[in-house]
Amino acid sequence: MNEKILVVNLLNFKPIKLTEGIYWVGVKDWSRKIFDAFAPLERGTSYNSYLVKGSTSVALIDTVESDFQSEFFEKLESVVNIKDIKYVIMNHAEPDHSGSIPVVMEKASDAKLVTTAFGAKLAKVFYHVPDERIKIVRDGDIIDLGGRTLKFIEAPMLHWPETMFTYLVEDGVLFSCDFFSAHLAEGIWDDDVSDIIEFSKEYWATIMMPFRTNAISALKKISNLKIKMIAPSHGPIIRHPEKILEKYNEWTEGKTDKKVLILYVSMYKHTESIARLLESEFFNRGINVKLYDLVQANLSEVSKNMADSSAIVLAVPTIIGSIHPIPFNYLYLLKLLKPPIKYAGVIITFGWGTSADKQIEELLKDSKIEILDTIKVNVNLSEDNKKQILSLVEKIEAKLRT
Numbered sequence: 001m002n003e004k005i006l007v008v009n010l011l012n013f014k015p016i017k018l019t020e021g022i023y024w025v026g027v028k029d030w031s032r033k034i035f036d037a038f039a040p041l042e043r044g045t046s047y048n049s050y051l052v053k054g055s056t057s058v059a060l061i062d063t064v065e066s067d068f069q070s071e072f073f074e075k076l077e078s079v080v081n082i083k084d085i086k087y088v089i090m091n092h093a094e095p096d097h098s099g100s101i102p103v104v105m106e107k108a109s110d111a112k113l114v115t116t117a118f119g120a121k122l123a124k125v126f127y128h129v130p131d132e133r134i135k136i137v138r139d140g141d142i143i144d145l146g147g148r149t150l151k152f153i154e155a156p157m158l159h160w161p162e163t164m165f166t167y168l169v170e171d172g173v174l175f176s177c178d179f180f181s182a183h184l185a186e187g188i189w190d191d192d193v194s195d196i197i198e199f200s201k202e203y204w205a206t207i208m209m210p211f212r213t214n215a216i217s218a219l220k221k222i223s224n225l226k227i228k229m230i231a232p233s234h235g236p237i238i239r240h241p242e243k244i245l246e247k248y249n250e251w252t253e254g255k256t257d258k259k260v261l262i263l264y265v266s267m268y269k270h271t272e273s274i275a276r277l278l279e280s281e282f283f284n285r286g287i288n289v290k291l292y293d294l295v296q297a298n299l300s301e302v303s304k305n306m307a308d309s310s311a312i313v314l315a316v317p318t319i320i321g322s323i324h325p326i327p328f329n330y331l332y333l334l335k336l337l338k339p340p341i342k343y344a345g346v347i348i349t350f351g352w353g354t355s356a357d358k359q360i361e362e363l364l365k366d367s368k369i370e371i372l373d374t375i376k377v378n379v380n381l382s383e384d385n386k387k388q389i390l391s392l393v394e395k396i397e398a399k400l401r402t
């Protein structure tokens with residue numbers, strides 16, 4: 001075990017003091033390799049839970065995945081008598097945050113679960129919390145902990161309908177749940193990880209991007225708050241919030257770079273050679289281009305590149321007369337994640353017949369992506385195909401330069 005990991009693991013067993021009376025009591029999941037069963041994680045994740053002490057009451061904000069309970073309770077008990085917790089704030093019902101709620105509610109037997117009206121429904125379904133132990137809060141409601149005030153901000157669809165933020169007024173700490181998160185096990189603070197923004201962006205792309213309208217509303221709601229620190233549910237605690245707020249403003253606006261994303265799959269190298277030709281044509285024109293073989297690609301990384309590309313070119317083969325299943329999945333991902341990509345080019349290779357063009361049109365029909373050209377290539381590139389490809393590259397270049 002290298003020295004850095006050893007130090008971090010030792011820290012793993014201790015709470016982190018954010019400021020007097022506020023503690024991080026979360027856990028680090030170094031070995032998690034995939035999230036929501038579709039997005040690969042490169043450097044693990046964390047489940048952040050926070051304890052806030054006022055002069056009269058104690059609140060616990062979110063919990064951790066149920067597999068990590070023994071470590072979680074060990075930490076919690078080192079800073080508080082669990083029976084003294086009066087409020088368990090459930091910002092979000094998803095099990096990565098709330099999986100330990102049943103045991104917390106059992107141990108903190110006098111505590112109320114604080115959540116939105118929708119959260120109350122989910123608390124019953126997921127965690128069997130009875131009505132009499134739930135306190136429903138609405139946008140702007142407060143709870144006084146004695147010298148410390150928790151203010152609740154409804155933030156629906158970031159990431160589920162019940163989601164809310166909790167703002168600690170006197171300390172200027174925003175407990176933002178999934179919003180502003182990053183899947184990273186390492187680091188206590190944002191400035192511990194030099195490339196944290198890349199992970200925040202990947203998180204944005206795979207979790208938040210489909211909800212851009214809701215994200216804009218949430219940013220507006222918090223714009224008047226004095227935010228000194230953001231305490232998200234995954235990844236390091238952000239003590240320099242300016243950068244992430246600036247980035248979230250860009251991402252919610254759907255600001256794209258003059259960048260082209262080429263995604264391809266190739267069975268017999270024909271499609272690969274077309275993808276490489278496209279790459280060199282864009283590169284030679286000075287256009288930022290990223291190319292991924294979807295068979296080898298990391299889905300989280302591709303999603304991150306969907307978040308800031310202006311155009312996408314799909315070069316895909318035909319199998320049994322239809323689109324190959326791997327690009328089919330990525331087209332579905334485009335439909336699901338709703339990236340701000342504006343233009344697409346489609347190149348289909350086939351041997352004896354294809355309906356892939358119709359399938360692609362169907363999959364993209366509800367998106368705001370304009371298909372500039374669909375080019376069909378029968379095994380090898382004909383002279384006509386070469387002209388069509390150059391014309392597609394020129395059309396994309398013209399769009400990017402305007």
Ligand SMILES: [Fe+2]
Nearest residue numbers: 092094159178
């Ligand atoms: Fe979530």
Ligand SMILES: [Fe+2]
Nearest residue numbers: 094096178233
């Ligand atoms: Fe989460």
